[in-house]
Amino acid sequence: MIIRNGNVVLKNSVEKKDILIENGKIVKISDNIPANGDKEIDAAGKHVFPGLIDMHVHLREPGFEKKEDIESGAKAAVKGGFTQVCCMPNTNPVVDNKVVVTYIKAREKEVNLCKIHPIGAITKGLKGEEMAGIASMKKAGAVAISDDGVTVKNARLMRLAMEYAKGFDIKCLCHCEDKDLVDGGVVHEGLSATIAGLKGIPRAAEDVIIAREISLAETLDAEVHICHVSTYSGVRMIRDAKRAGVKVTAETCPHYYTFTDEIIRTYDTNTKVNPPIREEIDKQAILEGLKDGTLDCIVTDHAPHHADDKNVEYNYAAFGISGIETSFGFAITNLYKAGVLSLPEIADKMSYNPAKILGLDGGEIKEGGVADITIADLDEKWTIEPEKFVSKGKNNPFKGYELFGAVKYTIVDGEIKYQA
Amino acid sequence: MLKRKDLLGLIDASASEITEILDLAEEFKNRIKKGEKKMSYLEGKTATILFYENSTRTRTSFEEAAKYLGATTINIVAGNSSVAKGETLVDTGKTLDAQRNDFIVMRHPIGGAPYLLAKTVQASVLNAGDGMNEHPTQALLDMLTMREVFGSLKGLKVAILGDIKHSRVAKSNLFGLKTMGAEVTMYAPETLIPKGIDQLGAKLCKTRQEALDGADVVMGLRIQLERQQAGAFPSLGEYAANYGVDKRILEYAKPNAIVLHPGPVNRGVELTSDVIDHERSHIEDQVLSGVAVRMAALTLLNEARKA
Numbered sequence: 070m071i072i073r074n075g076n077v078v079l080k081n082s083v084e085k086k087d088i089l090i091e092n093g094k095i096v097k098i099s100d101n102i103p104a105n106g107d108k109e110i111d112a113a114g115k116h117v118f119p120g121l122i123d124m125h126v127h128l129r130e131p132g133f134e135k136k137e138d139i140e141s142g143a144k145a146a147v148k149g150g151f152t153q154v155c156c157m158p159n160t161n162p163v164v165d166n167k168v169v170v171t172y173i174k175a176r177e178k179e180v181n182l183c184k185i186h187p188i189g190a191i192t193k194g195l196k197g198e199e200m201a202g203i204a205s206m207k208k209a210g211a212v213a214i215s216d217d218g219v220t221v222k223n224a225r226l227m228r229l230a231m232e233y234a235k236g237f238d239i240k241c242l243c244h245c246e247d248k249d250l251v252d253g254g255v256v257h258e259g260l261s262a263t264i265a266g267l268k269g270i271p272r273a274a275e276d277v278i279i280a281r282e283i284s285l286a287e288t289l290d291a292e293v294h295i296c297h298v299s300t301y302s303g304v305r306m307i308r309d310a311k312r313a314g315v316k317v318t319a320e321t322c323p324h325y326y327t328f329t330d331e332i333i334r335t336y337d338t339n340t341k342v343n344p345p346i347r348e349e350i351d352k353q354a355i356l357e358g359l360k361d362g363t364l365d366c367i368v369t370d371h372a373p374h375h376a377d378d379k380n381v382e383y384n385y386a387a388f389g390i391s392g393i394e395t396s397f398g399f400a401i402t403n404l405y406k407a408g409v410l411s412l413p414e415i416a417d418k419m420s421y422n423p424a425k426i427l428g429l430d431g432g433e434i435k436e437g438g439v440a441d442i443t444i445a446d447l448d449e450k451w452t453i454e455p456e457k458f459v460s461k462g463k464n465n466p467f468k469g470y471e472l473f474g475a476v477k478y479t480i481v482d483g484e485i486k487y488q489a
Numbered sequence: 490m491l492k493r494k495d496l497l498g499l500i501d502a503s504a505s506e507i508t509e510i511l512d513l514a515e516e517f518k519n520r521i522k523k524g525e526k527k528m529s530y531l532e533g534k535t536a537t538i539l540f541y542e543n544s545t546r547t548r549t550s551f552e553e554a555a556k557y558l559g560a561t562t563i564n565i566v567a568g569n570s571s572v573a574k575g576e577t578l579v580d581t582g583k584t585l586d587a588q589r590n591d592f593i594v595m596r597h598p599i600g601g602a603p604y605l606l607a608k609t610v611q612a613s614v615l616n617a618g619d620g621m622n623e624h625p626t627q628a629l630l631d632m633l634t635m636r637e638v639f640g641s642l643k644g645l646k647v648a649i650l651g652d653i654k655h656s657r658v659a660k661s662n663l664f665g666l667k668t669m670g671a672e673v674t675m676y677a678p679e680t681l682i683p684k685g686i687d688q689l690g691a692k693l694c695k696t697r698q699e700a701l702d703g704a705d706v707v708m709g710l711r712i713q714l715e716r717q718q719a720g721a722f723p724s725l726g727e728y729a730a731n732y733g734v735d736k737r738i739l740e741y742a743k744p745n746a747i748v749l750h751p752g753p754v755n756r757g758v759e760l761t762s763d764v765i766d767h768e769r770s771h772i773e774d775q776v777l778s779g780v781a782v783r784m785a786a787l788t789l790l791n792e793a794r795k796a
Contacts, residue, residue: 258684260684260688260689261685262684263683263685264500264685264689265601266600266601266619266620266657266660267600269684335604336601336604380577381577381578381605382578382599382602382605383600385599
């Protein structure tokens with residue numbers, strides 16, 4: 070395959086080049102590659118990105134196929150431009166042993182769209198009581214461990230897990246949430262919560278655990294990754310820790326860098342997400358954190374739900390936003406077009422850094438590299454229509470929002486898996 | 490004339506809408522006082538009173554209001570209906586609509602629940618209290634009492650003390666009173682003050698004296714025992730000593746100040762008995778105003794439906 074005349078987003082520059090792909094690898098990047106009779110993609114006027122990687126999604130299978138399954142999730146992923154996704158273990162049964170990891174890897178092959186990397190649980194059943202089989206899950210294909218959805222409440226157990234995981238070179242992805250401080254809250258604690266009469270979640274609920282995980286990583290000289298950062302104070306702590314040499318990395322999501330908690334005032338339960346969408350000061354700090362490198366990755370925390378889980382009173386609604394089909398558009402619109410990040414920087418946040426943090430193949434367009442590629446038209450404008458998502462989860466509160474950046478091709482191992 | 494399908498809160502109620510409701514309520518109150526208890530404004534209409542939380546006074550007040558207006562009323566208590574069998578609010582709403590209800594009066598423990606119901610049904614929804622959000626008819630009846638005593642709401646100074654954080658009454662009063670040009674001061678333990686309430690126009694005070702200074706109205710809010718159990722303050726005794734209003738504290742308010750409380754009162758906690766039973770207390774004679782305000786709201790929403 071030859072991708073011709075695209076604006077190729079390289080590690081440090083954007084250059085108009087042809088790309089020659091053979092046997093799933095990028096063989097050559099140069100001007101005027103001669104035709105070889107293979108398929109050619111005319112990418113003139115479009116941008117060619119390293120295949121996007123979303124290191125934080127929920128595919129719901131096994132157990133919650135009413136919300137999403139591996140096939141529908143993978144279809145949504147490639148439509149969103151993603152060539153690799155990492156799925157969280159809060160399924161039923163929980164991904165806390167090699168059998169479930171193996172099942173997901175088998176489904177990945179059957180579905181045969183994007184690469185799917187299971188994340189194993191830190192503790193058995195996500196109960197926070199005893200460690201899951203970390204080494205055997207890693208051998209079966211797990212790329213990280215996380216109790217995403219809850220924090221490992223017992224700091225001693227978290228310390229042991231972090232320490233033990235070090236020996237297998239597998240990272241803990243930490244969902245930071247002190248349940249006592251959440252205390253039944255459903256939205257960010259502030260003016261909007263007061264206006265809506267909904268119970269608030271203070272920043273401290275997230276921050277005290279971010280502080281704990283940083284402290285454990287520093288003490289143990291271990292690597293730790295902080296999930297879906299939503300607070301300005303969390304960004305500041307991570308920045309300070311990085312400067313001090315702590316091995317901490319972090320991610321955020323499009324809804325945290327684009328919106329503020331005012332959107333909850335309509336009681337649209339699709340705005341209910343954990344951690345909650347916070348205030349302008351947080352949004353600005355997250356943009357700053359993306360800019361200065363404090364926040365390494367952009368993930369979607371794609372959390373599909375069935376309408377039955379959302380068409381209820383706000384407190385009863387499930388937390389989560391179905392976001393894998395809109396993430397790239399948000400990045401192009403609110404980061405690139407808004408002048409926050411360059412295209413190579415977006416490729417870092419959405420491909421290179423996730424690959425590096427988890428040790429995945431990919432993340433960069435380079436000769437000899439894997440041919441995972443996303444081609445997009447950055448000037449094409451489109452409107453979010455959740456009812457048209459291919460994900461089973463139509464739970465996205467940004468209906469009607471206009472985005473730039475339309476994915477045209479998603480190529481995995483040199484094969485076109487999605488074409489607009 | 491009211492131009493709305495539902496009465497969900499005072500957050501978006503204009504001064505003219507509030508005035509219209511209060512004017513009509515005053516008229517109804519006078520007619521009831523003269524013994525007129527059978528009117529025909531809602532003849533042939535059905536009002537369902539759907540309560541997901543216990544309540545005596547609000548429920549009976551709405552029921553009486555609908556009956557005085559000639560409507561048929563249906564009472565649904567969540568504990569003994571299909572609701573208890575796990576039916577969702579949306580499905581309950583659809584059923585009530587299919588039964589050709591004209592009005593649904595709902596109390597619900599979760600903020601915003603009436604908005605979900607109103608979006609689902611054709612019937613007009615009246616919020617009889619939703620979680621920590623709003624209780625518009627309670628605030629309207631408080632405002633009716635204030636207007637009767639002082640003639641106007643404009644420039645009145647209203648001091649609200651108690652569990653403001655969990656009080657839908659405080660919020661509806663704040664929205665309504667600010668819209669009508671009154672001043673609102675608040676005083677409570679920091680743990681019972683919701684974040685950002687000052688940005689909505691409430692003046693947060695550091696002492697009881699500051700809150701009551703020159704007040705025309707002193708409103709106590711119920712302190713629920715569960716708040717103390719949840720650790721919001723150490724004991725009811727400490728609360729009463731620092732945040733309660735007794736006769737001595739009441740002296741900080743204007744000499745002709747009135748005392749209100751949405752009830753039920755914990756005697757000796759929010760207010761001492763000598764304050765509750767004080768000649769300036771309007772806690773008991775608010776019952777008739779409550780019926781009149783609810784009659785006014787139902788009648789005006791009915792007219793809006795016809796229009």
